Amino acid sequence: MDTRKKIIVIKILYNENYPQKPPIVHSTPPIRDVCWDSNGYLHFAIKKDHFSWNLFRKYSNPLVYLIDEIVQKYKTI
Numbered sequence: 001m002d003t004r005k006k007i008i009v010i011k012i013l014y015n016e017n018y019p020q021k022p023p024i025v026h027s028t029p030p031i032r033d034v035c036w037d038s039n040g041y042l043h044f045a046i047k048k049d050h051f052s053w054n055l056f057r058k059y060s061n062p063l064v065y066l067i068d069e070i071v072q073k074y075k076t077i
Contacts (some may be wrong), residue, residue: 006029008027008028008029008031008074008076009027009028009074010025010026010027010070011024011027011028012024012025012028012063012066012067013025013026013027019056019057019062020057021053022042022044022053022056022057023063023066024041025041025042025066025070026039026040026041027040027042031074033074052058056069
């Protein structure tokens with residue numbers, strides 16, 4: 001649930017070459033944010049030459065950090 005008591009289902013699916021490539025992250029209903037498209041898929045930011053997934057993939061379990069980031073940013077549990 002988010003802060004408005006709206007139920008959001010977020011699925012995280014392994015992608016080919018994980019963890020070098022980020023997982024596929026999908027929310028139902030779509031989260032309204034610039035990082036998410038209208039179909040509910042998360043797009044990892046690229047700023048200059050910095051790919052945001054690189055921050056997570058260096059950890060031994062990147063999904064823990066990704067989930068924590070989603071929970072904090074979008075106030076979901």
